[in-house]
Amino acid sequence: xxxxxxKSIEILERTPAVLKTLLSNLxxxxxxxxxxxxxxxxxxxxGHLIHGEKTDWIVRTxxxxxxxxxxxxxxxxxxAQLNEGAKKNLPELLDEFQALRExxxxxxxxxxxxxxxxxxxxxxxALGKVTLAQLLSCWTVHDLGHIAQITRVMAKQYKDEVxxxxxxxxxxxx
Amino acid sequence: xxxxxxKSIEILERTPAVLKTLLSNLxxxxxxxxxxxxxxxxxxxxGHLIHGEKTDWIVRTxxxxxxxxxxxxxxxxxxAQLNEGAKKNLPELLDEFQALRExxxxxxxxxxxxxxxxxxxxxxxALGKVTLAQLLSCWTVHDLGHIAQITRVMAKQYKDEVxxxxxxxxxxxx
Numbered sequence: 001x002x003x004x005x006x007k008s009i010e011i012l013e014r015t016p017a018v019l020k021t022l023l024s025n026l027x028x029x030x031x032x033x034x035x036x037x038x039x040x041x042x043x044x045x046x047g048h049l050i051h052g053e054k055t056d057w058i059v060r061t062x063x064x065x066x067x068x069x070x071x072x073x074x075x076x077x078x079x080a081q082l083n084e085g086a087k088k089n090l091p092e093l094l095d096e097f098q099a100l101r102e103x104x105x106x107x108x109x110x111x112x113x114x115x116x117x118x119x120x121x122x123x124x125x126a127l128g129k130v131t132l133a134q135l136l137s138c139w140t141v142h143d144l145g146h147i148a149q150i151t152r153v154m155a156k157q158y159k160d161e162v163x164x165x166x167x168x169x170x171x172x173x174x
Numbered sequence: 175x176x177x178x179x180x181k182s183i184e185i186l187e188r189t190p191a192v193l194k195t196l197l198s199n200l201x202x203x204x205x206x207x208x209x210x211x212x213x214x215x216x217x218x219x220x221g222h223l224i225h226g227e228k229t230d231w232i233v234r235t236x237x238x239x240x241x242x243x244x245x246x247x248x249x250x251x252x253x254a255q256l257n258e259g260a261k262k263n264l265p266e267l268l269d270e271f272q273a274l275r276e277x278x279x280x281x282x283x284x285x286x287x288x289x290x291x292x293x294x295x296x297x298x299x300a301l302g303k304v305t306l307a308q309l310l311s312c313w314t315v316h317d318l319g320h321i322a323q324i325t326r327v328m329a330k331q332y333k334d335e336v337x338x339x340x341x342x343x344x345x346x347x348x
Contacts, residue, residue, distance in 0.1 A: 145345030163308035171319030
């Protein structure tokens with residue numbers, strides 16, 4: 001499947017609703033437990049997605065399409081949400097993510113990105129030169145990957161409860 | 175996290191809505207492609223979930239709680255949905271899954287399952303003796319695992335499009 005802006009937006013615009021449907025009104029056992037150690041709970045993942053909306057995807061898109069001479073991205077702090085002082089509750093985070101995503105997709109659509117724009121490049125601080133198409137593909141995959149992570153983390157809460165079925169449930173082995 | 179019937183139902187009753195939010199009105203490139211070879215597309219996974227509603231979870235629950243002498247489960251055909259003749263489209267499958275799940279959860283709640291019931295056992299044809307609590311835990315994890323699978327399969331459609339970011343996107347390596 002080749003990159004298409006519209007097909008990426010199809011995913012990006014539904015992620016907030018998917019997360020609300022998946023996580024709203026669940027017992028905290030499902031949303032606030034992790035996979036052990038320093039791994040992330042579903043709650044922490046939503047905080048991470050919010051941080052991406054604020055500092056990563058659209059900011060980098062704007063930089064790639066700007067007239068700036070130095071198109072090196074600011075590093076993205078993948079742990080920012082773990083350090084935030086005043087903690088919001090999960091419903092607040094889900095609302096915040098939805099609002100930020102809507103603003104960012106409105107901005108993205110307003111850019112009227114052309115085929116040539118998609119080949120424009122920026123410099124990732126660790127990975128080097130990347131195209132706008134790669135950035136927008138990454139944004140899309142990042143959403144899907146974190147939905148997969150959230151459901152895997154939730155599944156693992158019952159790891160000891162499934163008895164001998166653990167053998168058949170590959171999600172518990174990832 | 176220990177098994178609780180109500181916490182399991184929290185997950186089971188939202189899965190159809192999660193799948194509809196995730197998959198409705200998407201381009202077929204997202205829903206009908208797989209991970210290569212004999213792997214399953216999101217469309218195939220929904221068919222598999224339907225087959226489970228028809229032949230597995232509630233049927234086995236009823237057998238465990240029955241007065242039958244032989245409580246050996248019928249084997250579950252994990253590939254049944256791949257062999258079905260008249261193919262339904264994805265919106266039809268999503269509706270069918272939702273309707274079957276609703277019927278099955280209504281039946282489950284009507285059983286008024288007690289703590290003692292949860293320790294009752296049946297015989298899995300390959301795994302041997304299993305408890306009702308393990309069966310219901312497995313049903314719950316099975317839902318979550320297949321949502322994780324669906325989003326992973328979708329993410330992989332952009333595997334070649336993310337460029338050097340592939341290194342950071344663990345969902346593309348599973």
